[in-house]
Amino acid sequence: MAHQIKKKLGVTLYKGGAEFRVWAPFARQVSIRGTFTDDQPQLLTSEGDGYWFALIRNVEPGHQYKYLIETADRQLLEKNDPRARAITSSDKGFSVVVDNNFDWQNDKAFKMPPREDQVIYELHVGTFNRPDAATSGTFDSAIEKLDYLSKLGINVIELMPITSMAFSNGWGYAPNHIYSVESMLGGRHGLMKFVRECHARGIGVVLDVVYNHFYGDTDLWQFDGWNENNRGGIYFYNDERGDTPWGGRPDFGRPEVRQFILDNITMWFNEYHMDGLRVDSTIYMRNTEGHDNDPAHDISDTWSLLRDIVELAHKIKPDALMIAEDAACNAMITAPRANNGCGFDAQWELGWPHALRDALGLTADTTPTLQGIRYEFTHSYNGNDFERVIFSDSHDTAANGSVRLNEAADPTGGTTLHAREKALLADAVTLTSAGIPMILQGSEFLQDGSFNDWAALEWHKTEKYAGILLAHKHLLALRHNAYDTTRGLQGNS
Structure with a gap:
């Protein structure tokens, strides 16, 4: 590097x-x-x-x-x-100043599940297990549900961003101190304890990290007073490359800023024992407009940085799961470095949830169409099915003006028989298809509404919709070949 x-x-x-x-x-x-x-x-x-x-x-x-x-x-x-x-x-x-001591107990014994056996659970700490309506969830409260996730069949948790953020109750995508763990969630040792307890149950932890921008009202902005064009100063581009819809874009070409990001990668693996990272919006790291095949707006510094990020992660932890969220779904993101790719292990397959909705007649014209899902069934990156993460819902598809899939099928609450059937079918297709499947928190018990950063999961629904939950347990057992009859779900086909 x-x-x-x-x-x-x-x-x-x-x-x-x-x-x-x-x-x-x-x-x-x-x-x-x-x-x-x-x-x-x-x-x-x-x-x-x-x-x-x-x-x-x-x-x-x-x-x-x-x-x-x-x-x-x-x-x-x-x-x-x-x-x-x-x-x-x-x-x-x-x-x-922090205490670097922590009792990791027998944490070194943990091994990440093999790629073909991984099932991811996307988890937002603040809403996952809130003690009450007025109190944010924490790492400790999330630990209380780890046995539940283990019994469900989850073996990888993808944590939405947990660094100090502009909005303490937010999603985490407005980072202002990327080395500091949000105190409201339990801080540094709270995160360490969470990772340790996940590992004790055979669950890996992948952290969502945000480097495409830093929130504008932050200590980094014009850090030592210098700037050009009234922009962000030493940590940011000081021309139009510094502009994103959310905050200033870091200067990926400045050696000290690159090292700031790479040292952050090192911290997550060495100090917190992370098992992988999901790098948010890599398309906005490599293009000012968030476009693919748009040379006029490409940021020439980014490709080498993304390659360095992945190389460093795998140097520290060879079996790390490195995931990109790249809206262009460009195969070069997961192509090997030797083939001029970035080398990420997988990327979010952003077309998958939309193709499911099309097939189920949940789009604006309500007419089912199989063209999209046919493509998704036969599509892979670089000939490897496991270079993509597939999901029926995520924090993005169930928010930003949209709702969870079950509520898209039933706007009155997402719980009619019709909605339950379509939601379960979508998850069944996802959990038995080629790729690394991911479940958005609560989907396994028919959580409804939009995903947001204040509404707690309604855990009573695990009993109300026990049949839906049981179906997910059986689907995950099939995915893991628990009965030695479904090995085909764990290999390229």
Whole structure:
């Protein structure tokens, strides 16, 4: 991989103190103020090449701090550490020195299920198992349902983004501190505990990560005061490439920004024992308009970065499941690096849920058509069925003005016999087709409505629609060849 930068940024704890290092190439001076400085600024030393460093005594886990950055025009900016492992609040909080110790117990014994046996469950921690209507779900509350998922037949959980975000109750796709785990969900050790408990039950964990943009109102924006064209400064493109519908696009061509992203990849695997990543909207990483075959708007820096991301992940964890969400469904995303591809293991098959709805007559004209699903049944990337993740619903298809498939069949609540039959048929087709199947949380017990970030799953429906749930258990048993009669579901065909 190119552009490797060896300096260790962020906080490095030692016995009796800690090193602090930050990148701020246009700063006149950088200071740090925190619990360990009695809230008085302490100067950092310039190391050259835009890096600033301090070795400070008596630093302990739990101490809070911020950087004070004097800009070229002598303004004083108060900024959080871009690599802080914890933030007290997503909205103008403080960086926190973290305790790196954690009892992983027998976690090294876990092995990721083979690709042909994987069944993914898309899970949003905040709504998956909420204690009550006023309280967000947490990693601890999600752990309470892991035995349920294991008995269902799930062996991979895909967590929707869990980093500190602009909206604490949100989906997670407005990231503002990509190194910090959202405190409302349980923070750093809460996530570690969740992964450990998943592994203890034979369940792998894939994390959804967002690098196509960083939310605009963030510490990274004009971090050291410098910018061009009134844009984002050192972490962002400072021309039209910096524009996305959601926030500034990182400068994928700047070595320090590439390393910021690659070190984040390393963190998820080494510190949190992740088993894979789902990289959000790679199409918007590689094209300013989110288009394929559009050279005029392609971002030339991105392809090599995506390749580096996958290569790094597989170097750390050879059996990592690396998934791309690329709206173009371009086969080169999952083609091997040796063939000039990105090398992702799989990508979301975004045409699958729409083809199912077409076949079931759930689109606007209500006329069933099999053309789309016929294509999906016979389509694969690079001759490998398992280079695609297939699903009847996801957080996208069941939101943004749409509803879950069962409610599309029955707008009065998604629970009529007609709706139940169509929803179960869609899942049965998905769970017995070629590809890596994924279930959106709650689909297995007929959760209805739109997917959103505030409505809790209605767990009483596991009893109300016990037959639907049992059917999913049987389908997953077939998928796993539990009775040694359905091995064909685990191989290319």
